Amino acid sequence: MSSVIANAKRLVVKVGSGLVTNQGEGLDHAALSRWAEQIAELRHMGREVVLVSSGAIAAGMQRLGWKRRPHALHDLQAAAAVGQMGLIQVYESCFRTHDLVTSQVLLTHEDLADRKRYLNARSTLRTLLALGVIPIINENDTVAIDEIRFGDNDTLAALVTNLVEADALVILTDQAGLYDRDPRKDKTAKLVAEAKAGDSALETMAGGVGSPIALGGMLTKVLAAKRAARGGAHTVIVSGREDNVLTRLAGGEKLGTLLVAERATLAARKQWLADHLQVRGSLLLDAGAVKALMVHGKSLLPIGVHEVSGEFGRGEAVSCLDEARREIARGLVNYSSAETRRILRTPSGEIEAKLGYVDEPELIHRDNLVLL
Numbered sequence: 001m002s003s004v005i006a007n008a009k010r011l012v013v014k015v016g017s018g019l020v021t022n023q024g025e026g027l028d029h030a031a032l033s034r035w036a037e038q039i040a041e042l043r044h045m046g047r048e049v050v051l052v053s054s055g056a057i058a059a060g061m062q063r064l065g066w067k068r069r070p071h072a073l074h075d076l077q078a079a080a081a082v083g084q085m086g087l088i089q090v091y092e093s094c095f096r097t098h099d100l101v102t103s104q105v106l107l108t109h110e111d112l113a114d115r116k117r118y119l120n121a122r123s124t125l126r127t128l129l130a131l132g133v134i135p136i137i138n139e140n141d142t143v144a145i146d147e148i149r150f151g152d153n154d155t156l157a158a159l160v161t162n163l164v165e166a167d168a169l170v171i172l173t174d175q176a177g178l179y180d181r182d183p184r185k186d187k188t189a190k191l192v193a194e195a196k197a198g199d200s201a202l203e204t205m206a207g208g209v210g211s212p213i214a215l216g217g218m219l220t221k222v223l224a225a226k227r228a229a230r231g232g233a234h235t236v237i238v239s240g241r242e243d244n245v246l247t248r249l250a251g252g253e254k255l256g257t258l259l260v261a262e263r264a265t266l267a268a269r270k271q272w273l274a275d276h277l278q279v280r281g282s283l284l285l286d287a288g289a290v291k292a293l294m295v296h297g298k299s300l301l302p303i304g305v306h307e308v309s310g311e312f313g314r315g316e317a318v319s320c321l322d323e324a325r326r327e328i329a330r331g332l333v334n335y336s337s338a339e340t341r342r343i344l345r346t347p348s349g350e351i352e353a354k355l356g357y358v359d360e361p362e363l364i365h366r367d368n369l370v371l372l
Helices: 029-044 056-064 073-096 109-113 115-130 153-163 200-206 218-230 245-250 265-276 287-294 337-343 348-355
Strands: 010-015 048-053 102-107 134-139 168-173 194-196 234-239 257-260 281-285 305-310 317-321 327-332 369-371
Touching: 010 029, 010 153, 029 048, 029 073, 029 245, 048 073, 048 115, 048 153, 056 073, 073 102, 073 134, 102 109, 102 115, 109 115, 115 134, 115 153, 134 153, 153 168, 153 218, 168 218, 168 245, 200 218, 218 234, 218 257, 234 245, 281 287, 287 327, 287 369, 305 337, 337 348
Parallel strands: 010 048, 010 168, 048 134, 102 134, 168 234, 194 257, 281 317
Antiparallel strands: 234 257, 281 305, 317 327, 327 369
C-alpha cells in the first residue's frame, strides 16, 4: 500500500518541535534546510505540499532563555510571538535557495469551526497552491485561548488535510512509527507497518505524551490519522530523522506506519455532504445547468440559476432544483443568498462588475456538490 503515498498529488507534511529545535535547544537550521530541500524535490515531481510546522513556542523559549515550557497561557503566547518570527525567517531563507516562495498562515480552531472563515482559509490555501507557493502553517498561539486552541499541531495538520482536500498526511516525528508497545520501555515492541486508520486498537497502542518540548504524543498522531481518514486521506507516521524521508515515501518506499483511509478523498467528502448537511435554501436551475451537473459533472455557475429561495450565508448548504422543482443535488455555496440574487443569470466574468469583488467563479464548485 506504499503506492497510496507515492500516488498522492497533494500532501500535508507535519514536522514536530523536536525535529526543528534540537529538542528545545533553539532552531536547527540544518534540519529546516533539509525539509526545504525535500519539499522542493516533491514540487519538482509535480506534488503540491502544505507544511505544518511546530517550533514557534520552543524557538521563543530559546530566545527568551526559558528552559521549561511555561504553563501560563500568556507566557505561551509571548513565546510564540517571539519564536514565530525566527521560525518563518529561517524557512523563508531555506526555501528561497530553491527558488520557492513561501507564505505564513496562522490558524485557530475558531477559524475552521466558523464555516465562512473555513471557506476563506480554504480559498486562500487553494490559491497559494495554484500559484506554486509553499504554505507554512502553525497554530496562532499568540491569540489562542484555551477554548479555541487545537492543543497540538497533529490535530491542526489533520484539519488542514481535510481543509485542502489533500490525498495524504505525513506526520514526521522522532519515532520510527507506531509500535504495538512503547519501544522506550519494551525492547520487544514491534513496528506497526500498516493498519486501518480509526482502528480503536491503535489508540491503546499509542500511549501518552513523550517529549517535554512537544505537546502531542503518539496518541494525538493516531487520532489525527483517524480525523484525516474521514476526509479520505491516508496518513504515514514516520521518523523525521530518516535520510530523505519525504522523497523516499514519494518514490514508493515503505517507511514508518501507514494508516489507510477506507474511502477515497472525494467519495468521503461527497458522503459528508449528502448525509450531514441541512439545506438553508434552494436554487432553481435552467435545463443547461442541470445537464452540466448531471451529465458532465461540472460546477454550478451563476448564469445557470434563475431563482433563489431562502436565506443563507456563504458556505451553507442549498438544494439544487431542476425545472420541475425536484432536488437533483445539494452543495455548499460560495456566495450568500443576497449576493446570489444579484449575480444569478450572470456570466462568471461579470461577477466582479455586479458585486465589486469576486470570491470564486463558481456558485458551487463541483467538489462541494453531490448529486442525489
